[in-house]
Amino acid sequence: MRAIVFEELGGPEVLKIAELPDPQPGPDEVAVAVAYAGVNFFDLMARSAGHRVAALPFVPGVEVAGVVRAVGERVTGFAPGDRVTAYTAAGGYAETAVVPAATAFALPEGISLRTGAALPNIVPTAYALLHDMARLQEGDRVLVHSAAGGVGTIAGQLARRAGASAVYGVVSDLGKAEHALAYGYDLVFTADTFADDVREATGGLGVDIALDPMGGEVLRRTLGTLGRFGRLLSYGNAAGGDLWQVGPGDLSTLGAAVASFSLPRLAAGDPARLRRIADRSFRLVADGEIQVPVTADFDLADAADAHRLLESRTSTGKLLLRVSER
Numbered sequence: 001m002r003a004i005v006f007e008e009l010g011g012p013e014v015l016k017i018a019e020l021p022d023p024q025p026g027p028d029e030v031a032v033a034v035a036y037a038g039v040n041f042f043d044l045m046a047r048s049a050g051h052r053v054a055a056l057p058f059v060p061g062v063e064v065a066g067v068v069r070a071v072g073e074r075v076t077g078f079a080p081g082d083r084v085t086a087y088t089a090a091g092g093y094a095e096t097a098v099v100p101a102a103t104a105f106a107l108p109e110g111i112s113l114r115t116g117a118a119l120p121n122i123v124p125t126a127y128a129l130l131h132d133m134a135r136l137q138e139g140d141r142v143l144v145h146s147a148a149g150g151v152g153t154i155a156g157q158l159a160r161r162a163g164a165s166a167v168y169g170v171v172s173d174l175g176k177a178e179h180a181l182a183y184g185y186d187l188v189f190t191a192d193t194f195a196d197d198v199r200e201a202t203g204g205l206g207v208d209i210a211l212d213p214m215g216g217e218v219l220r221r222t223l224g225t226l227g228r229f230g231r232l233l234s235y236g237n238a239a240g241g242d243l244w245q246v247g248p249g250d251l252s253t254l255g256a257a258v259a260s261f262s263l264p265r266l267a268a269g270d271p272a273r274l275r276r277i278a279d280r281s282f283r284l285v286a287d288g289e290i291q292v293p294v295t296a297d298f299d300l301a302d303a304a305d306a307h308r309l310l311e312s313r314t315s316t317g318k319l320l321l322r323v324s325e326r
C-alpha cells in the first residue's frame, strides 16, 4: 500500500510517499481501506517535534474514513464492507489504516466519507470541552481561541446551538474573521488585543467559558478574561511556551477553574465515554445542526502541501487528504 512516512523529524519536506506492506489487524483492531484522512495540528506536532511518535519511521494521521477491509478475531459490531470513521493513535495517512475497534464508529446515515474523515478529532473534542467539561449552560458567554480552525469552527456552532448569550472568537489575523462569523461567532478579536476586547464587550464582567489550545502566556491572559465562576479549558500548547501552572492565588478571587483535556488519553483510557460523546456529536452533524466545512483537500502524495498550508496559519475549517475514491 501507499503511505506517507517520515524517517526524521523536521519540516513538511520530511513527509515522503512510500510503498509499505499492508498492515493486518490485531485481535481488537479493524483494517480500513481509507477514502479520506484528516489533517490535524496534532500531525504537525508529531512531524516537527516527535509528539506521541513511538518510533521512526512513522506514518502520521489520527483520523480516517473508509470501508472496513478486515476485522480482528475479537471484534464484534463491524464487518468487511462497513463504512466507518475512526480515531487512531497513528497510521491514518495510508491506503490501509489499522485502527482500534473501540474508537471506530459506523458512519452515520447521510454523512459522506469526505465529511466523515473530518469528524473524529475536532467534533468530539469541541463537544467534550463545552458540554462534558465546561458544562455549558444557556446564557453563558464563551471565548474560543483559533476560532477559524478545525476545533474552533465546531466550538462556535456548538456554543451558539446550546444557547450561549455571546460567542467570542480569537484569530491571529482578521482575514479569518469572516469564516468564524459564519460558524457561530458574534465577534472576532485578534490575539494581541483579545483580553481588552473581551472586557469591553462584556462590560467588564468577563466570560463564563474560555477554550484555550495555545497555552503559555496566552493562557495567562485568557485567565484574566474569566468572570465569576469562569471555567478555562486548556487543550493544547500551540504557542509552544512552558507548560502552565496555576494555583489558588490565580483562581480563588473569582472562584474560577482551569481544566485540561486530551482526546488521545480519553480514547486510550475510556473509549466507551468517547463513543458516547461521538454518538451525540456526530448525530448533530448528521441532522444538519452543525456543519463541518472541509476547505481544502489534497492527494495523499501531497501531504506536505497540506502541512505547509496548516502551518501558514492562513487555513480555515478542516483540511483532508484524498486517499482513494469510493
Ligand SMILES: NC(=O)c1ccc[n+]([C@@H]2O[C@H](COP(=O)([O-])OP(=O)(O)OC[C@H]3O[C@@H](n4cnc5c(N)ncnc54)[C@H](OP(=O)(O)O)[C@@H]3O)[C@@H](O)[C@H]2O)c1
Residues within 6 Å of the ligand: 039, 040, 041, 042, 121, 122, 125, 145, 146, 147, 148, 149, 150, 151, 152, 170, 171, 172, 173, 176, 213, 214, 234, 235, 236, 237, 238, 239, 261, 262, 263, 264, 310, 311, 312, 313, 315, 316, 317, 318
Ligand atoms: N487536547 C486535545 O485532545 C486536542 C484535540 C484536537 C485539537 N487540539 C488542539 O486544538 C488546536 C486546533 O487543532 P486543529 O487540528 O483543529 O487545528 P486548526 O485549528 O485547524 O489549526 C491550528 C490553528 O492553531 C493556530 N496556531 C497557533 N500556533 C500555530 C502554529 N505555530 N502553526 C499553525 N497554527 C497555529 C492557528 O490559528 P490562529 O492563527 O488563528 O491562532 C491555526 O488555525 C490545536 O492546538 C490542537 O493541538 C487538542
